[in-house]
Amino acid sequence: MKPLDPRLLRYATASRRFLVAAALLGLAQVALAIIFSGLLAWILARAAAWAGIVGEVPGAGDGPLLPELVPALLGLGAVVLGRAGIAWAVESVAAQAAVKAKSQLRRGAAEALAAKVAAGQDSPSSRDSAHAVTVLGSGLDALDPYFSRYLPQLVLTALAIPLHLGVLATQDPTTAVIVALTLPLIPLFMALIGFSTQAAQQRQWSRLDRLSRTYLDLVEGLATLKVFNRAHQQRQNLREISEAQRQSTMKVLRISFLSGFVLELAASMSVALVAVSVGIRLIDGQMDLAVGLFVLLIVPEAYAPLRQVGTNYHAAAEGVAAAEDVFEILDGAPARDAAEKLSAGAAAGAGSSHTGASGAGSSHTMSAGPLDLVISGLSVERGSTPVIDGLDMRARAAEITVLAGPSGIGKSTLFAAIMGFIPSSGGILLSSQGAEARTPQLTGADRRDLIAWSGQRHGLRSGTILENIAMVSGEMVPDSTWTRQRAQETLMDLGFTANDAQLRLDRHIGVxxxxxxxxxSHRVAIARALFRARSQGCPVLLLDEPSAALDDASESQLILTLKAEAAAGRTVVVISHRSALREAADRVIDLSTIPTEAAA
Known part of the structure; x- marks a missing residue:
């Protein structure tokens, strides 16, 4: 992430007020630091003059020393208290801003993830869930140092350096030139070390993410591992990943300590250079003691903010890495217009009907009319390995097309490519039957508006059965008689009885x-796809292994429903290993024989 990523201001509005407050408090800090240095330099110079070490000090009287110093000492004490109060205010404001900003980012990222899943832009898995929990949990908690230390120091640095240089230029131009020439050394060292820190921190964050995913996979599959007596073999794997995480964490700490030493060394050498110059001029009588002391007190204050920025960046590095992942989630969130989607669903539902459990004679209209799914020259690579290479196929409207082939041939990859979940090359078109000119190729998001789908992972959320079925682009269709009737029909079409369907609509299920x-669970997910297809008039129904968890009777009922959807003019594409679905299909495309059979 950049020193101050604009996306932070966009997604976490609390950070905007914090930056304004930090700027005002930073100005007060710089002013008090200059006043403190001036008062202390005058007090020391006056004491030296009273003791006869140096000559007279401007502004000093001829009376006793202590009464003369009392106002300056009181002012010095007030400045010290003021600096302490401002430091407390910065910490307090930063802590509040961090809490609010983390809350806004968590809420926004959680809503974005839910919207992506509901809108069909993502397929949830346990590993994705582990990654999200790590990022939105301990990852964002690590933003506390970013707000409490790094951002205030960044703002203070931007204000302090020009102000200190300006004050030094009025008091001692020579020192101002030395400081201006040596200050860039600190950012240079910061950049050189920062590259190593960033790379090490990214590796550490990746290992933490991998550890959390592995642990979640292990817990979820523990019952299966115990059944096959393989649980003990995962201990070593978990131990190795934990050890790699420990080593990467220690490496980040070593780099952080090293960077602190390098920055301190650069700043100390620069201050020493100024001190030698000031000392020589004081001995030669070319500079007043009060001015020399003031310069020596100001110079460390000029270097300190820049030095602390580098140090605090390392403390906030983990939070910065997590924030990058959060911003990626938020940047990829789908634009949702629930009102438009819901009104479209209601309009489509008002003019359509269905015959019920028999599955025959569906008369649901399609908003775009019957469309073939046409794929030409489709290629998908995983890394540098081609998974699909030059696929040509056509799934026709009013037909059931089954995609078959051995495991690993690329069926689920093709599903993801059609939905636009993964990058691909070639053409994926939705074309009217018999059209000489194909319709323009749509983006993945545009295709998803025309496709009702259900993947291998059903992705049900916590809520009632009705809430899980009646979903349109991440928003539930308002609960109404029409909504309940349509949801009940889809359940009946999938083998539930009328009484069971009415009862199950209000049944609450977990994640x-x-x-x-x-x-x-799979039948409820298929019901959700049917509800979307019928209420939104989607011309394409795409299912991945819909009958994998069904018994023969439920599979037979599903086949009747799919035939009814095809008879209504919908393009039904099913990925399946099951022989019953292949026998019921109008067209079977074996991906292991493409492109010859698929292109026919």
């Missing part, structure tokens, strides 16, 4: 369908 069996 990932907790409380339902595997087959029930």
């Amino acid at each position: 990932r369908g907790a409380g339902l069996s595997g087959g029930q």
Whole structure:
């Protein structure tokens, strides 16, 4: 992340007020530091003159020393208290800003993730969940040093350096030139060390993310591992990942300590250079003692903010890395217009009907009319390895097209490419039947508006069955008689009885369908895709292994429903290993034989 990423101001509005407050408090800090140095230099010079070490000091009287110094000492004490109060105010404001900013980022990222899943822009998995928990949990907690130390110091540095240089130029131009020439050394060292720190911190953050994902996978699969007596073999794997995380953390700490030493050394050498110059001129009588002391007290204050920026950056590095991931989540959030989607759903539902459990005779209209799914020259690579290379195929409207082939051939990859979840090359078009000129190629987001889909992972959320079924672009269609009737119809089409469907609509389930069996969870997910297809008039229905967790009776009912959807003019594309679906299909495309059969 940049020293001050503009996205932080956009996504965490609390940081804007904090920066304004930090700027005002920083100005007060710089002013008090200059006043402190001036008072202390005058007191020391006056004491030296009273003792006969040097000549008279401007502004000094001829009376006793202590009464003369009392006002200056009181002023010095007031300045010290003022600096302490401002330091406390900065910490307090920073702590409040950090809490508010983290809350805003967490809320925004959580809503963005939920919207992506509901809108079909992401397919949730346990590893993605572990990554999200790590980023939004301990990752964002590490932003505390960023707000409490780094940002205030960054603002203070931007204000302090020009003010200190200006004051030095009025008192001693020679010192001002020396400071101006030596100050860039500190950013130079900061940049050189920062590259190593950033790389080490990214590796450490990646290992922490990997550790959390591995641990979650282990916990979720522990029952299976115990059944097959393989749990003990995961101990060494977890131990190795934990040790790599420990080593990377210690490496980051070593670099941080080294950077602190280098910055302190550069600043100390620069101050020593100024001190030698001032000392020589004091001995030669070319400079007053009060001015020399004032310069020597100001110079460390000029270097300190810049030096502290580098030190505090290392303290905030983990939070900065986590914030990058949060910004990526927020940058990729789908634009949602729930009102438009819901009104479209209601309008589509008002003029459509369905015959019910038999699955025959569906008359649901499609907003875009019947469209073929046409794929030409599609290629997808994983790393440098091609998974799909030059695929040509056409899934026709009013037909059930089954994509078959052995595991690993690329069926789920093709599914993700059609949905726009992964980058691909080639053409993925939705074209009217018999059209000589194909419609323009749509982006993944545009295609998703025309596709109702259900993946291998059902992605059910915590809530009622009705809330999980009646979803349109991440928003639930308002609960109404029409909504309940349409949701009940989809459940009946998938083998639930009328009484069971009415009862299950208000049944509350947990995350990932907790409380339902595997087959029930998948049927609810398929019902959600059917609800979207019918209420939004989607011309394409895309399902990935829809019957994998179903028994024969439920699979037969699903096939009847898919035939009804195809009879209504919808393009039904199913990825499946099951022989029953292949036998019921109008067209079977074996991806292991492409492009010859698929292009026919």
